[in-house]
Structure formats: C-alpha cells, structure tokens
Amino acid sequence: MIIKKLQLLLLLMLLSLPSVFAQxxxxxxxxxxxxxxxxxxxxxxxxxxxxxxxxxxxxxxxxxxxxxxxxxxxxxxxxxxxxxxxxxxxxxxxxxxxxxxxxxxxxxxxxxxxxxxxxxxxxxxxxxxxxxxxxxxxxxxxxxxxxxxxxxxxxxxxxxxxxxxxxxxxxxxxxxxxxxxxxxxxxxxxxxxxxxxxxxxxxxxxxxxxxxxxxxxxxxxxxxxxxxxxxxxxxxxxxxxxxxxxxxxxxxxxxxxxxxxxxxxxxxxxxxxxxxxxxxxxxxxxxxxxxxxxxxxxxxxxxxxxxxxxxxxxxxxxxxxxxxxxxxxxxxxxxxxxxxxxxxxxxxxxxxxxxxxxIYNCTYAPDTFKIPADTKLSYNKATGRLYVFLYKYPENGKLTLPGYNGKIKYAQFLNDHSEVLYKTDGDDLEVKLPAIKPGFEIPVVELTLN
The missing domain is CATH 3.20.20.80 (Glycosidases)
Known part of the structure; x- marks a missing residue:
C-alpha cells in the first residue's frame, strides 16, 4: 500500500512539471x-x-x-x-x-x-x-x-x-x-x-x-x-x-x-x-x-x-x-x-x-485505399476525390483497383473529364481504359468517392 502511494505521489509530481518534458x-x-x-x-x-x-x-x-x-x-x-x-x-x-x-x-x-x-x-x-x-x-x-x-x-x-x-x-x-x-x-x-x-x-x-x-x-x-x-x-x-x-x-x-x-x-x-x-x-x-x-x-x-x-x-x-x-x-x-x-x-x-x-490541395491517400500496381495516389479530402497517376499505361486497357468495390461513385480522366467505365470483380473494381493513351507522359484518373 505504501509503495502504491509513493508511485501515485511520484506520478503526480511528474504531471505537475510538464515544462521539464515538453519541447x-x-x-x-x-x-x-x-x-x-x-x-x-x-x-x-x-x-x-x-x-x-x-x-x-x-x-x-x-x-x-x-x-x-x-x-x-x-x-x-x-x-x-x-x-x-x-x-x-x-x-x-x-x-x-x-x-x-x-x-x-x-x-x-x-x-x-x-x-x-x-x-x-x-x-x-x-x-x-x-x-x-x-x-x-x-x-x-x-x-x-x-x-x-x-x-x-x-x-x-x-x-x-x-x-x-x-x-x-x-x-x-x-x-x-x-x-x-x-x-x-x-x-x-x-x-x-x-x-x-x-x-x-x-x-x-x-x-x-x-x-x-x-x-x-x-x-x-x-x-x-x-x-x-x-x-x-x-x-x-x-x-x-x-x-x-x-x-x-x-x-x-x-x-x-x-x-x-x-x-x-x-x-x-x-x-x-x-x-x-x-x-x-x-x-x-x-x-x-x-x-x-x-x-x-x-x-x-x-x-x-x-x-x-x-x-x-x-x-x-x-x-x-x-x-x-x-x-x-x-x-x-x-x-x-x-x-x-x-x-x-x-x-x-x-x-x-x-x-x-x-496536385493542389492534395495529400497522401487514406490507408484504406490500396495503391494499384504501377500507379501513385493523391487525395483531396475537401472534394472527396482520389487521383490515380498512371505511371505505366496498361497494354490491355485494364486497371485493377484492389478493394475499391463500394467506394467509388464515378471515374474519369482528369485531363478532359471523359468518363472511364468500370465493373465490379469481387472486392475489386476493374477499370476499362481506352486503347490509346491520353497525350500525357503520366495520365491521371479522377475517382469521385462515395
């Protein structure tokens, strides 16, 4: 009991001296x-x-x-x-x-x-x-x-x-x-x-x-x-x-x-x-x-x-x-x-x-969004938009968004706001991109989140 009282007293002393430990x-x-x-x-x-x-x-x-x-x-x-x-x-x-x-x-x-x-x-x-x-x-x-x-x-x-x-x-x-x-x-x-x-x-x-x-x-x-x-x-x-x-x-x-x-x-x-x-x-x-x-x-x-x-x-x-x-x-x-x-x-x-x-007003994506292969992500919390930077354009036009089923409301290319279609595949979404890559070194797909 005495030991517990001493421990409590020591704790109170430490708490009363925040300036010693604060930056x-x-x-x-x-x-x-x-x-x-x-x-x-x-x-x-x-x-x-x-x-x-x-x-x-x-x-x-x-x-x-x-x-x-x-x-x-x-x-x-x-x-x-x-x-x-x-x-x-x-x-x-x-x-x-x-x-x-x-x-x-x-x-x-x-x-x-x-x-x-x-x-x-x-x-x-x-x-x-x-x-x-x-x-x-x-x-x-x-x-x-x-x-x-x-x-x-x-x-x-x-x-x-x-x-x-x-x-x-x-x-x-x-x-x-x-x-x-x-x-x-x-x-x-x-x-x-x-x-x-x-x-x-x-x-x-x-x-x-x-x-x-x-x-x-x-x-x-x-x-x-x-x-x-x-x-x-x-x-x-x-x-x-x-x-x-x-x-x-x-x-x-x-x-x-x-x-x-x-x-x-x-x-x-x-x-x-x-x-x-x-x-x-x-x-x-x-x-x-x-x-x-x-x-x-x-x-x-x-x-x-x-x-x-x-x-x-x-x-x-x-x-x-x-x-x-x-x-x-x-x-x-x-x-x-x-x-x-x-x-x-x-x-x-x-x-x-x-x-x-x-780029503007964006930051890293929440951990709940996995990064698809050969891409990077940015995220605008205020607008509820997720951006997928396509570092390697899929030869078959297929972009898999792992675990994104139920999270996406709409998808489009950012450069011209042209729709890209997608379908569900279990927990994933399968995005169908056009055969011809947009005229940018790294195109961007904009996802509107639910």
Whole structure:
C-alpha cells in the first residue's frame, strides 16, 4: 500500500512539471494558429526556387568561389562584369505561373555575399554593378503582380564579408585545418559584427518590400571542433524572434539549427533526395528542394538535366507523400532562364494545365485505399476525390483497383473529364481504359468517392 502511494505521489509530481518534458518554445503560437498560417503553402504544393548571383558569370556552379578557392580579389571580376541586360522578371513570373507554380523564392544573397537588393549596409550589391538598380524589388513586384506568393532566400554564410569568420567550408579555409591556423586567419574578424550585419539586412528585406510570405535561411553546419557554424554563431533564437516580429505570417525553413525548439522551424527541407526517400517524410510538414540539373546556379557545361518524366515524378511523389516541391532555376548572367530550363517549364506547363487538380490541395491517400500496381495516389479530402497517376499505361486497357468495390461513385480522366467505365470483380473494381493513351507522359484518373 505504501509503495502504491509513493508511485501515485511520484506520478503526480511528474504531471505537475510538464515544462521539464515538453519541447521548448520560442514563441506562443498554438498548433491551430500554425495550421492556419501554413494553409496556403500546403495547398499550393509547387513552387519555384531561383538561384541567381555573380556565380552566373562564372557559369560553373554556385559554389565556384569555394570549389576553386577564389579570394575576394580574384572574384571581383564577376562583380565588375555583372550586366543582366536581359533581366525580365515579368517573364520569369509568367513562366512560373504557367508551369503551375504558386510561389517563388529568390536568392537575395547567396554564400558569395553579393546582394541583389539595395542594402545600405554594403557596397557589394546590384545597384553598384552595371544593373544599377534593386533587382529584388523588380522580382517582388513582378511575381506579386502574377498572383504568386513571394519568398526570399538569404544565406547565413558570407564569404565576402570581412568579419565573417573563416570556417571549414570557407574558400580560404587553411589546408592543415589546425586550430592555430584558423585562429591566425580570424585574428581580425568579429562574428558579432557580422551577426549585426545579417540582422540589419534581414530587417531591410522584411521591412522594405511589403508582405513576404517565405524566408529561406541557409544553412547551419555545427562541428564539434568549432570550425563550423550553428545557432550560436547566427544568434538564431533572437534572429527568429526578429523575423516573426517583422513579418508575423511568414513561413520559415529549418536551417537555423533550432531543432530543440518546437517552433524553431515551419518545415523540413530534404534537398536533392531521390523520390524513394520522400516516403519517410509522410505525416510531417516538408518541402523537397530540387534542381532541373545538378547545379543550383547557372552551369553552362553541366548536362545532367532531368527528363520531363523525372520532373513529373518528383512533383507527384512529393504530393502523394503530403509534401511540397520547390524546383530551381538558375538564370544566366544576362538575367534570363536557360533554354533548357524554359523547355522543362513548358513541358510542366502543358501537364499542369490539364492535371493540376490532382496536385493542389492534395495529400497522401487514406490507408484504406490500396495503391494499384504501377500507379501513385493523391487525395483531396475537401472534394472527396482520389487521383490515380498512371505511371505505366496498361497494354490491355485494364486497371485493377484492389478493394475499391463500394467506394467509388464515378471515374474519369482528369485531363478532359471523359468518363472511364468500370465493373465490379469481387472486392475489386476493374477499370476499362481506352486503347490509346491520353497525350500525357503520366495520365491521371479522377475517382469521385462515395
């Protein structure tokens, strides 16, 4: 009896100390409030990333400064030559909208430190190049004018700033990787000054351009030997508080190294992962960031471009696992989309025009619906529609829906709303598809549920 009383007392003590066991919070937003704030983003499912900076002039990867160990003096030629005479953000926005994208995120500053916006805290910016103007403002106006949500990418790293301390991935990282070498290189650098610089610039971005829907902060790389950077180097908690104060409705990525806080990020960011890996994110809030090719920035001689089918698979697999896809374009140094990117966007445009209903507002199907062979599924709970993506068109025109008997009211192709007939076969439904496949790489059958 005494033991039982002690057990009960211990249980009551544990219950009276929820803060010890609950995940820490930075703000006071409830789960319901977050759900409402994130609603448009989850419904959109498809966005455009745009990586553009001085590295477009080098045209051999956005990390060219790091990869080739170029110092500021050696990199200056790209600043001096930057002249985006064909920059037309209205065209960018039209291409994004036509491809079915609902939001966009532009690199306002990448790791190289160059700013596309008119910051009063640096001379290393677009207005001081041949561009002679704030390119971010034009982007914001153009995309907002097309009804797209607007986002900013801002690099936490800065390989140009004199106070940004040299670390493991800095272009001037020492060869011997010794503590003494790092200390010598960083003797006159002050990370506190850089933190303030970063706060000042993010304040500019979130104050001077109206409502900003998304901010991508990239990226943290803490190391046990101290030669990396994480939440402490960025002052991440206070930075996130500042961001939410300036733009209360903004959506923030997960690269501030604030995993210990429940509200330290709004979504996970699996980068360049295979479609097979996306299933493990089901049930989470996530967005996979992917490129048309193997580089984020414009890379003239890189030719591993994804096919139309591969791009469709990325989009469909993302949605069928309850996530978003943000697909990247790396404009040329003249400020226009590479012809290969334009061709890819055009192919997506045709497919999305006919089949976007299976993407927007959709997520993974309930477990009660088995996935037919050679297909993937998406589901719109609000409309009671289930979408079957036909990865392999049946040669005999027969599509078996296992265990679907009694669950379906009507079936049609999504692209033209033409009826497809079906009959029962025990617990299954047998759908009879036409011999000629619709003119899409991956056709979609829309099922109206009972």
């Amino acid at each position: 820490k919070m930075i703000g006071a937003e409830t789960d319901a409030q977050k759900e409402k704030r994130m609603e448009w983003w989850k419904d959109s499912r498809f966005g455009m990333f745009i990586h553009w900076g001085l590295y477009s002039g080098a045209a051999r990867h956005e990390w060219v400064k790091h990869n080739e160990k170029i110092d500021n003096a050696g990199y200056q030629k790209y600043f001096d030559q930057f002249n985006p005479d064909l920059f037309d953000p209205q065209k960018w926005a039209r291409e994004a909208k036509s491809a079915g994208m609902k939001y966009a995120v532009l690199t306002t500053k990448h790791h190289e430190g160059f700013c596309l916006f008119d910051s009063k805290y640096t001379d290393y910016k677009a207005p001081n190049t041949h561009a002679k103007r704030d390119l971010v403002r034009e982007y914001v106006n153009a995309f907002r004018g097309q009804g797209l949500k607007v986002g900013f990418y801002y690099s936490l790293l800065d390989w140009h700033h004199p106070d940004y301390t040299i670390d493991e991935i800095h272009p001037q990282s020492p060869k011997d990787k010794s503590d003494a070498s790092y200390a010598a290189l960083n003797k006159n650098r002050d990370m506190a000054k850089y933190r303030q610089y970063m706060r000042n610039q993010i304040t500019e971005l979130l104050t001077n351009y109206g409502k900003i829907d998304i901010i991508w902060l990239d990226f943290s790389f803490p190391r046990k030997d101290g030669h990396g950077k994480g939440k402490d180097e960025w002052g991440a908690v206070e930075l996130l508080k500042l961001i939410r104060k300036l733009q209360p409705g903004i959506i923030v990525d997960n690269r501030l190294n604030l995993e210990e806080y429940k509200d330290g990020a709004d979504f996970e960011t699996p980068e360049q992962v295979s479609t097979a890996e996306l299933a493990k994110y089901r049930g989470k809030t996530w967005e996979t960031c992917q490129t048309f090719s193997g580089s984020w920035g414009y890379y003239r001689d890189e030719h591993t471009w994804k096919t139309h089918r591969q791009l469709l698979d990325l989009l469909i697999t993302s949605v069928s696992n309850g996530g978003n896809l943000i697909l990247n374009v790396g404009p040329t140094a003249r400020g226009e989309f590479d012809y290969r990117a334009t061709n890819a966007l055009d192919s997506l445009s045709t497919w999305m025009h006919a089949n976007s209903t299976a």
